[in-house]
Amino acid sequence: MRILLIGAGGVGDAIAKIAARRDFYELLVVSDYDESRARRTVDWIAAKHGDDVAARFATAQVDASDPEVVASVAREHGATHVMNAVEPKFVPSIFRGALAAGADYLDMAMSLSEPHPTEPYAETGVKLGDDQFAQAADWEQAGRLALVGMGVEPGLSDVFARYAADHLFSEIDELGTRDGANLVVRDEAGDEIFAPSFSIWTTIEECLNPPVVWEQDRGWFTTPPFSEPEVFEFPEGIGPVECVNVEHEEVLLMPRWVDAKRVTFKYGLGDEFINVLKTLHLLGLDSTTPVRVRSANGPVEVAPRDVVAAALPDPATIGPRMTGKTCAGLWVTGTGTDGAPREVYLYHVSDNEWTMREYEAQCVVWQTALNPVVALELLATGAWSGRGVLGPEAFDAKPFLDLMARAEADGGYGQPWGMEDRLAR
Amino acid sequence: MRILLIGAGGVGDAIAKIAARRDFYELLVVSDYDESRARRTVDWIAAKHGDDVAARFATAQVDASDPEVVASVAREHGATHVMNAVEPKFVPSIFRGALAAGADYLDMAMSLSEPHPTEPYAETGVKLGDDQFAQAADWEQAGRLALVGMGVEPGLSDVFARYAADHLFSEIDELGTRDGANLVVRDEAGDEIFAPSFSIWTTIEECLNPPVVWEQDRGWFTTPPFSEPEVFEFPEGIGPVECVNVEHEEVLLMPRWVDAKRVTFKYGLGDEFINVLKTLHLLGLDSTTPVRVRSANGPVEVAPRDVVAAALPDPATIGPRMTGKTCAGLWVTGTGTDGAPREVYLYHVSDNEWTMREYEAQCVVWQTALNPVVALELLATGAWSGRGVLGPEAFDAKPFLDLMARAEADGGYGQPWGMEDRLAR
Structure with missing residues (x-):
């Protein structure tokens, strides 16, 4: 396996650092629009793991917005797999470039949606991933695989969905991805400050887009932002967090391969953050349309x-300056394999102090990066194989969860996942 | 009486329009940094009341930040009274300019405060009006009057305080100015929008400054912003509004002339607006320190x-596009002149549809402008007289309230005020 990693931002950097501890590939090319960022990642790996490990890495400059450039960099390095780790707006160009180069493709976020022109809060317009699924036949004919949505959410959450369907439930009522954290950021004086652990720009985009829900009888539909608030209890000391519907890939992926009556995604934004987003919207401060403002150098x-x-x-x-844990998981309700009502929460927790110490990566970013590396290893060993445009739930979940949980000393990733049975049985 | 009005913004414009219906003065000079704004006001008066009325008006250009300029414009027009209707940051220069020109002076907001350097939310630093009261001896020696804080709040609220002390109470526990409104702004489609009826810039300044409170035993002290929230019931259909402590002149003025155990000012910001201000502060969006931001023309x-x-x-x-009413008033508790516990709310309500129709002025602005005109008329007729730096509560309240309430046909302003007795007696 020869991997072209596109993007050496937070997640791309962590993918390379996690892969550096594995040996399932021949070459990993870290590429970025700014090649010095890729260089920094490989330098970190050389310093941490020595030159032998770093010898399996290379760097490249790439313009992710141009499919021709993506294809040519992939061909140049004989890439068998293109791993997309940049902003979702570049999905279409990297997706096309990988296919043109005859490589398999993985991403962690899918092609973007567009709201319904007249009923944005009731009906879907262009859905997340529509553009990619429209090209599925090209991938099938070429005998190539595009594994889409293979981060943590989407990604691990979708693996959990397949696991629940195959091993825990005879009938599923709801597949509900639930994401929450207890991260706290402090200033130099040690006082808690308001500092989102991800780009506020992207969060505004994600949270103010109409959330999408899937139901067996209705198919996909949308709701107003922040709909169906619920307080979800997260494990490992995180505790209760207010969650609301948010547009996310799981809702578009799971119903294609897993039987359920309802599929939702709720983000544990918490009261304070939800209030911040609503207030920004109320004041028009979420707008991307420039306004005229005075400045020391005249109006700008x-x-x-x-x-x-x-x-x-x-x-x-x-x-x-951050402490705390982030939890990604899937809450599943329905009828267990024994015919009794069942409710489980399948999850993975990432602790910021640990990820900073081991990888100099923030936990939200690191947790996202872990999963595509596991998936690449399963593809390298042949444990997973497929052709066309497929989500993580199209593959057997067991090898993924086993490899992830197994101790590093035993050849795994040493990242156990958890399961809570939430009904007395 | 020859009046130099400084400032033809919202309040200055309304002062001139209200004065145009009265004949207690010889000349009213409307001045502004931008003389065309003054011209627009006088043109409106000419169109509405005819050339005879407009003949008593003139316009002038003035730089309110320069005491010399203020004095020279005042002398040029033989001004006996300088009426300050600009932002409070210009109080020191206009105050000095008026005295230099030998004119009496009125304003509606006092010289600005500065927080205590180490205990901003417990102790006062420089208080509102400190700079003006420090010059009281100069005014007394010159035999001139500076009537400070003579708008609606401060202003009418202070008149109410004196009225309560002279006519309603034998002992006052609290003098609590309470301001609330039910104003609603709609967009072109008729949907309610968030649109403050006053400058958000100034409101942030006012509401995030440490609120000041006065108590007989402690003197003046400060609290954190938004302290002591209470739901106050406003009259004439406005109803309950959430009010919080805000720094305001009444608290600095009333204790100097009226006996009470406690003096407070609470602003009926309402839950939504309080939340907006808190959120802006949380995100650092209240800051006046420039940040570097990308723009189409590079970083600015x-x-x-x-x-x-x-x-x-x-x-x-x-x-x-606004409908609703605004209410300014004073809630007084204590012992009535009959020796029984008493609680009254003295108030004046202004209706936006009426002020727009009669004056093309928004109700909050118009209500502010009404009171200094009444005060000027009392000074012109000799019903009020004084020397030194005095607040409205230094004068007999009855002539003010009578002149304001009396019908226009009977020589008054046709603006009745209300009183609610809030204890069953």
Whole structure:
């Protein structure tokens, strides 16, 4: 296996660092629009693991917006797999470039949606991934695989869905991805500050898009933002967090391969963060349309959303000042294999102090990066194989969860996942 | 009486329009940094009341930040009274300029405060009006009057305090100014929108400054912002509004002339607005320190608070799309003149549809402008007289309230005030 990793931002950097501890591939090319970022990642690996490990890495410059460039960099390095780790707006170009180069493809976020022109909060318009699924026949004919949505959410959550269907339930009522954290960021003086662990710009985009829900009788439909609030109890000391519907890939992926009556995604934004997003929207500060503002050099035009991002601490810098855990998981309800009502929460928790110490990566970013590396290893060993455009739930979940949980000393990733049975049985 | 009005913004414009219906003065000079704004006001008066009325008006250009300029414009027009209707940051220069020109002076907001350097939320630093009271001896020696805080709040609220002390109570426990409204602004489609009826920039300043409270035993002290929330019931259909402590002149003025155990000011911001202000503070968007932000023309530096103001509708433009009433008043508790416990709310209500129709002025602005005109008329007729730096409560309240309430046909302003007895007696 020869991997072209596109993007050496937070997640791309962590993918390379996690892969550095594995030996299932011949070559991993870390590429970025700014090649010095790729170089920094490989330098870190050389310093941590020595030159022998670093010898399996290379760097490249790439323009992810151009399919021709993507294809040519992939061909140049004889890439068998293209791993997309950049912003979702580049999905279409990397997706096309990989196929043109005859490589398999993986991503962690799918092609973007567009709201319904007249009923945005009731009906779907262009859905997440529609553009990719429309090209499924090309991938099938070429005998190539595009494994889409293979991060943590989507990704691990979808693996859990397949696991629940195959091993835990005879009938599933709801597949509900539930994501929550108890991360706290402090300033130099040790006082808690408001500092999102991910880009506020992207969070606004994600949370103010109409959330999508799937039901057996209705298919896909949308709701107003922040709909169906619920307090979900997260494990390992995180505790109760207010969750609301958010547009996310799981809802588009799971119903294609797993039988269920309802599929949802709820994000544990918490009361404070939900209130912040609603207030920004109320004041028009979520807008990306520039407004005219006075400045010391006369009137200028800036987008309010850019100013909100600029006024907050840079998420890339807060890792060392952050404590707490983030939890990704799937809450499943229905009828167990024994015919009795069952409710389980399948989850994986990532602790920021550990990920910072081991990888100099913030936990939310690191947890995302872990899963595509596991998937690549399963593809390398042949434990997973397929052709066409497939989600993680199209594959057997057991080898994935086993490899992830097994101790490093025994050839695994040493990342146990958990399961809570939530009904007295 | 020859009046130099400084400032032809919202309140200055309304002062001139209200004065145009009265004949207690010889000349009213409307001045502004931008003389065309003054011209627009006088043109409106000419169109509405004819050339005879407009003949008693003139316009002038003035730089309110320069005491010499203020004095020279006042002398040029033989001004006997300088009426300050600009932002409070210009109080020191206009105050000095008026005295230098030998004119009496009125304002509606006092010289600004500075927080205590180490205990901002417990102790006062420089208080509102300190700078003006420090010069009281100069005014007394010159035999001139500075009537400070003579708008609606401060202003009418202070008149109510004196009225309560002289006519309603033998002992006062609390003098609590309480301000609330039920104003609603709609967009072109008729949907309710978030659009403050006053500058968000100034409101942030006012509401995030440490609120000041006065108590007989402690003197003046401060609290954290938004302290002591209470739901106050406003009259004439406005109903219950959440009110919190805010720094305001009444608390600095009333204890100097009226006996009470406690003096407070609470602003009926309402839950939504309080939440907006708290959220802006949480995100650092109240800051006036520029941040670096991307723009179509490269990075620029803008103050987040300026961007918040720019993203909201201009308060000067929303009058025609606003409905509802604003209420200014004083809640007084203590012992009545009959020796029984007493609790009254003295108030004046202004209806936006009426002020727009009669004056093309938004109700909050118009209500502020009404009171200094009444005061000027009392000074012109000799019903009020004084020397030194005095608040409205230094004068007999009865002539003020009578002149304001009396019908226009009978020589009054046709603006009745109300009193609610809030204890069963």
